[in-house]
Each structure stands twice: as structure tokens, then as C-alpha cells.
Amino acid sequence: MSTLEYRSVGVSFGGVHALDSVTFQVESGHVVGLIGPNGAGKTTLINVTTGVVAPTTGSVTLDGERLAGRRQHQIARAGVARTYQNIRLFPRMTAMQNVIVGATRIRHDPDLGAFIFLPAVRRARLELEEHARYLLHRVGIPRDQWESNANVMPYGSQRRLEIARALAMRPRVLLLDEPAAGMNPQETAGMQALIRSIAGEGVAVLLVEHDMPLVMGSCDRVAVLNFGELIAQGTPGEVSRDPAVVEAYLGSEVSS
Amino acid sequence: MAALVHFYALHSKLIDQIGINAIFALSLSLTLQAGQLALANAAFGGIAAYVASLLSLSRGWPLEVTTLIGALSAGFVGALIGLPVTRLRGVFLAIATIGFGEIALIVENNLSVTGGAEGLSQIPNQTTTWEIYLVLAVLAFFFWRLRSTRAGWAIAAIREDEFAAASFGIDPTRVKFWTFVGSAVIAGIAGSLYAHENFFIAPGDWGFARMVDILVYCVIGGAASPWGAMIGAALISVLPEAVRFLHDYRDIVDGLILLLVVIFAPQGIAGLWSRDLRARRVAEPVEERA
Structure with a gap:
């Protein structure tokens, strides 16, 4: 609590x-x-x-x-996570990527692991993407917008993406x-x-x-x-x- | 095969230059990826070149050792400069780093140990083509893998929106500091390889003109893309040779190409490529529906 x-x-x-x-x-x-x-x-x-x-x-x-x-x-x-009144998404990143950035601080895959192709890193990456898709679905962003850049998404989706990104931080x-x-x-x-x-x-x-x-x-x-x-x-x-x-x-x- | 050997024999100098310039371009692309316009890479290359050359001249140490020490020295100076300077934004960072470059130049011009304006000569010619391209391959691998790490995501987020990145637990000051230091180290490697490829270095090799060259590689290739930076470096390094027949008008062609890229492909060559890919990806669902 x-x-x-x-x-x-x-x-x-x-x-x-x-x-x-x-x-x-x-x-x-x-x-x-x-x-x-x-x-x-x-x-x-x-x-x-x-x-x-x-x-x-x-x-x-x-x-x-x-x-x-x-x-x-x-x-x-x-x-402490927040959303912005005047939307502040990462404009040239896709919806998926925005959510993944939101999770930057809760990721536990070792940074050096990526350089030696550690299987755990790949698993963590897949989990991360899976969770991102769950969040995008949960806030109600249509699937065909998941791979579009944040700055070209409809306004309502941008507002929802702000929330998905914040939730990614758990x-x-x-x-x-x-x-x-x-x-x-x-x-x-x-x-x-x-x-x-x-x-x-x-x-x-x-x-x-x-x-x-x-x-x-x-x-x-x-x-x-x-x-x-x-x-x-x-x-x-x-x-x-x-x-x-x-x-x-x-x-x-x-x-x- | 014989033709290839012949080609190399004819152009080995140019091939080496392309590789070294590509390493310089990668060094700048690291700070550009974080959205930082820091313009001290030529100066860092110079610092490493002097340190490494002095060591190989006085001690006769092998290239690997002198290059490592030179690059670390550049990184150390980068850390000292980086502490205050990476807190600056946009054009202020650019101005401060240009200022640092000028200071480095003045110091190199006036110290006796660096040989003053005459520079250092008779530097052992130790750099080999395969070593340059080995370094380049290792760096390319590093940049490729970096993108999928937390650090890589943090760098990209800071480029997009530093303020928003901070509200997701990313420390902008720290990320900017380390990209700056990393950039200095990579520039240092390039500087030392350059020195041991040329017999001779002087302060003028590391001035603003060289910095602009490095920036042009990145702009033409695609500012935030390591692949673009390497392609840009290769293209611009070959260009003067390709248009040699134009004699004194060669610089005009250089300028013209830069102008065309900035106007018609502001994301550089890498931008053209990824824009094309994205257009295709967006087009797919439409075809499905039809």
C-alpha cells in the first residue's frame, strides 16, 4: 500500500x-x-x-x-509516473517504442548481455514487447497504429499512449x-x-x-x-x- | 583477385582515409544520437594523436598501446570538459565545444613538446588497413547492439524529448556526459590511427575545418544514424578523388551536394532508406484489405 x-x-x-x-x-x-x-x-x-x-x-x-x-x-x-497536459510523447518513435522507453527503468536485462547475445536478453526483450502490446491494447489504441510514429497518431490515441507509456513504468x-x-x-x-x-x-x-x-x-x-x-x-x-x-x-x- | 590487389595498391591511402574518416563520423554520431551538437571531435582526435605519437616516438611502443593510451587521454579530457559543457543545450553546447577546440589548437601551437606550429614528424607508419577496418567493424557492432540496450533506449529518448525522458527515470545529465566521453574516446582512436598513417601531424590537422568535414559526413549520411555516418564518410572521402578532373572547382561540388542533401533529404541518406521502408510497411495493411 x-x-x-x-x-x-x-x-x-x-x-x-x-x-x-x-x-x-x-x-x-x-x-x-x-x-x-x-x-x-x-x-x-x-x-x-x-x-x-x-x-x-x-x-x-x-x-x-x-x-x-x-x-x-x-x-x-x-x-511516480505522469502524463502531460500538452502531450509530450517521443515524436519520432512508434507507439511501441514509446511504451518500451517508459519501461526503461524497470527492465532488468543486463546491458552488457546485448553485446554477447545472451539468451536472457532476448527473452527480456520479447517480454517487454509483449507487455507493451498488452498496454497498448489496454488503453485502447487500435492495432494498426502500434507501429506508427507518435507524431502522426490521432489526437485521442496520443492521449492514450501517454497513459500506456506511464503504466509501462509500473x-x-x-x-x-x-x-x-x-x-x-x-x-x-x-x-x-x-x-x-x-x-x-x-x-x-x-x-x-x-x-x-x-x-x-x-x-x-x-x-x-x-x-x-x-x-x-x-x-x-x-x-x-x-x-x-x-x-x-x-x-x-x-x-x- | 589480381585486379583487386592492383586496385588496393593504387588506392590504399584513400581506403585508409575512408576508414579513419568513418571512425571520426561514428564518434560524432554518438553525441548526435543523443541530440547533442558537440563539435570537439577533431580536437579530441588531435589530443589522442599527439599523446600517441609522442609515446611511439619516444618509447617506440606498438600502435595498439599508444592508441589505447591516446584514446583514454582524449576521454579523460572529454570528461573534464564534459562535466560543465554537457549541461548546455543546443547551440550553446556547439559554441562551447568549438571554443574548446580553439583552445586545444592554441595549446598545441605553443607547447614545445607538441612541436609548435610545425607539429610532429617521422611518426612511425604503423597503421595498417586491416587494423583500421577491424576497429570500424568493432565499433559498428557496438553501435548496432547499443540500440537494444537500456542505455541505447535512454539515448534515443533524450534525443526525442529530454524533459519527458527524465520523467521516466532517465538521467539526462548522466547520459549526455557519457555519450560525450564515449565520443571523445572514439575520436581519439581515429586521431591516433590518422597520426600513424601520415608520418606527420600539425595543429592545423585538428582545426575547425576538419570538424566541419566530420559534421558533413554525419549530415549527409543521416545525423542520428551510425550507418549513415559511415556511408557519408565514405562518400565524401571518395568524392574529391572522383571529381579530380574539376581541379579547383571540387569544393563547389562538395558544397552543392551538402546543399542538395539538406534541402531534399534532411534526414540524410539513412533517412531516405528508412523512409522508404516505413512507406512500404504502412502500405502492407492496405493491400491486405483490398
Whole structure:
């Protein structure tokens, strides 16, 4: 069981507080939604988690192990995978190759083995490809796109490939940054099932998303950010009735 | 067979040059594969050439030993330079490495041990054709197998997107550092082989002009492909001989070919080939359906 824990995390850029004393946690097997208006600090929180931005105050831990302050690749090796809001696949690699790169750090075949044609290396390679095909199938990328370069794949497939690549790392924590952006309702429903099944395998999932039906349908808990502060958290039902949340999204009533 | 022997006797110098240039091209292709435009390979070749030549002149050691020591010296200098320099990106890395090349040139020009501007002469002519091509074969094998290793995948991922690669546990700084050092070692091997093939080396052999030559091999062959790099080296090394009848206009043909490749085949010769393959692969399912 893994728990990703944010404790009074604060980030300031100069005088601007992008995040202010944010505390919440994501447990393995759970999907926690992170919502909030544009500029609320959602992506900043993902960047803090993955080591792109160092927190000014507070701590981020995974099972008590400190993440904040470590470098990007070290945090990834600790088991934190992510997808990108503005797709960042390896453009001139095929879908298969993208997934195989995702597995770089969990491969156990000896690097020198490839130079002496060690049979174990060939077996590991076949297993790797087999697993990659399983993941591509699982996220729902049509078979005829598996060998095409990522940059020529349809937009929806690119979003799915982001997830397949992240899963290839066998992560303990998965950070999804707007995985359903630009998808139609039918595709979004598929995404919801996928997210639930990932959590069902014991992964702690943090879902940043604007699509409310997807958030309500897939999250166990929801945290709401506004101007860098956590203004509410609870079950989807609780949060959607919270007056502070309604105010943040719709603006307060003008008192007359 | 007799014709082959005759051909070799006539062109052995050129055949050796092709092999050495191909090794230089491979050295640059290693950093290019990681998406790094580092332009110090000629300088590293020079460092190794001086170290190896001084050893064979003063101690009379065999080529294998002096080349190894020379290449490792180039790798050592590469590591020192690489620590700060591989943190730079794109054109900044190019500028810094060109700067290093110029510094190396000035040092070689002014030290008495390197013979100053006159360079070193009477270097024993130990390099044999088969040794050059043995090295080339070993390197080609290395590059071929490297692609399937984790290190090879990490290099390719960094070329595609360094930032995304880091979020999959790949340490870009480390990978870039080691490709830089590896590139310096391979360039060092080429440099030492060159020195022991030519009797004579001078600082001018390792200047920016040579670096551009190496870069042209890789660009024409296909920037990120070791096969392309070797083909490019062979092509460009033969070209001046093939168009010898043009006399002073030969450089124009060189430039023209480079221009045509950059415009019509930006992925180089290797790119044309793989593009063709991919077109065929995509075409297959269509035929099935029909």
C-alpha cells in the first residue's frame, strides 16, 4: 500500500503564491480528483510532485520517503509516473517504442548481455514487447497504429499512449494531467473505466481534470484548489455542494 | 583477385582515409544520437594523436598501446570538459565545444613538446588497413547492439524529448556526459590511427575545418544514424578523388551536394532508406484489405 502525501506544500514564484499550504493525500487504489479554475495551481502541484518545481515550504512524501527536493528522474524511479497536459510523447518513435522507453527503468536485462547475445536478453526483450502490446491494447489504441510514429497518431490515441507509456513504468503513483482533454463523451467514458481499472490494481491516482462528469464518475475523493489554496476536499458529492466551491467556479452572489 | 590487389595498391591511402574518416563520423554520431551538437571531435582526435605519437616516438611502443593510451587521454579530457559543457543545450553546447577546440589548437601551437606550429614528424607508419577496418567493424557492432540496450533506449529518448525522458527515470545529465566521453574516446582512436598513417601531424590537422568535414559526413549520411555516418564518410572521402578532373572547382561540388542533401533529404541518406521502408510497411495493411 502506497500513500502519496502532501503536507503544507507551498510554492511561491517571487511574490506570487502559486500554492499555499496544501495538505492532502492520495492512497493506493484510490483516485483523487484535483479540480479548480484555470491558474489555481493544479499543474504546479504535479510539477512539485515530479521534481520540476521545488516547493518553497512543506513536504511531499511517498510512503514516508521524501520526494520534494529530489531530481526528476530520481522521483520517477521512486515510482511516480505522469502524463502531460500538452502531450509530450517521443515524436519520432512508434507507439511501441514509446511504451518500451517508459519501461526503461524497470527492465532488468543486463546491458552488457546485448553485446554477447545472451539468451536472457532476448527473452527480456520479447517480454517487454509483449507487455507493451498488452498496454497498448489496454488503453485502447487500435492495432494498426502500434507501429506508427507518435507524431502522426490521432489526437485521442496520443492521449492514450501517454497513459500506456506511464503504466509501462509500473508506477506506484500515477499523475494524470487532463487525460480527457479534447475527447468526446464516449471516449471520456472509456477513460473513466480505464482510470478505475488502474486504481483497481493498487496504483494511487491523482487526476487533474476539467471534465466534471469524468471527475464525479471516477474519483473517490476530490480536492479543490483556488488561487493556490485548498478550499475544499471530500467525496465528489460533498464537494459539489460545498458553497466555497460553487463560489469559486460560478462567482459569489452580489449582495444587495 | 589480381585486379583487386592492383586496385588496393593504387588506392590504399584513400581506403585508409575512408576508414579513419568513418571512425571520426561514428564518434560524432554518438553525441548526435543523443541530440547533442558537440563539435570537439577533431580536437579530441588531435589530443589522442599527439599523446600517441609522442609515446611511439619516444618509447617506440606498438600502435595498439599508444592508441589505447591516446584514446583514454582524449576521454579523460572529454570528461573534464564534459562535466560543465554537457549541461548546455543546443547551440550553446556547439559554441562551447568549438571554443574548446580553439583552445586545444592554441595549446598545441605553443607547447614545445607538441612541436609548435610545425607539429610532429617521422611518426612511425604503423597503421595498417586491416587494423583500421577491424576497429570500424568493432565499433559498428557496438553501435548496432547499443540500440537494444537500456542505455541505447535512454539515448534515443533524450534525443526525442529530454524533459519527458527524465520523467521516466532517465538521467539526462548522466547520459549526455557519457555519450560525450564515449565520443571523445572514439575520436581519439581515429586521431591516433590518422597520426600513424601520415608520418606527420600539425595543429592545423585538428582545426575547425576538419570538424566541419566530420559534421558533413554525419549530415549527409543521416545525423542520428551510425550507418549513415559511415556511408557519408565514405562518400565524401571518395568524392574529391572522383571529381579530380574539376581541379579547383571540387569544393563547389562538395558544397552543392551538402546543399542538395539538406534541402531534399534532411534526414540524410539513412533517412531516405528508412523512409522508404516505413512507406512500404504502412502500405502492407492496405493491400491486405483490398
